[in-house]
Amino acid sequence: MLPLLTIVADLVGVLGGLFISTTELRVSSDFYWNSLLYGMMLQDLFSGFGKSVFFAYFIGIIACHNGLRVTGGADGVGRSTTNTVVAASITILVADFFLTKLFLLSP
Numbered sequence: 797m798l799p800l801l802t803i804v805a806d807l808v809g810v811l812g813g814l815f816i817s818t819t820e821l822r823v824s825s826d827f828y829w830n831s832l833l834y835g836m837m838l839q840d841l842f843s844g845f846g847k848s849v850f851f852a853y854f855i856g857i858i859a860c861h862n863g864l865r866v867t868g869g870a871d872g873v874g875r876s877t878t879n880t881v882v883a884a885s886i887t888i889l890v891a892d893f894f895l896t897k898l899f900l901l902s903p
Contacts, residue, residue: 798852799845806844843899850895851888858884 810832817823862880866872 798855799848802845802848806841839899843896846899847892847895850891854887854891855884858887 813832814825814828817828818825859880862876862883866876868875
């Protein structure tokens, strides 16, 4: 689901940029699209999509691991949820560093 969310967010970001640049900055839509196509590489899209697949895997594994080990009722669920968010955030931060290095190595 996270890769699909990434594609939707990229699309909304590009269309939002088009809307703001044409209405607020008075930039023509042709200039916006030409600048976008000139400045953005296909590798940027692939690396963002590729990272989202890994991030979704890490979030799922950490959440399932912590969720299946919950004890203590509602209090335990709250602590487990907090631990899951912290662990997933740190894992994504570290994984983002290494995945960026990996994706920048490929030509």
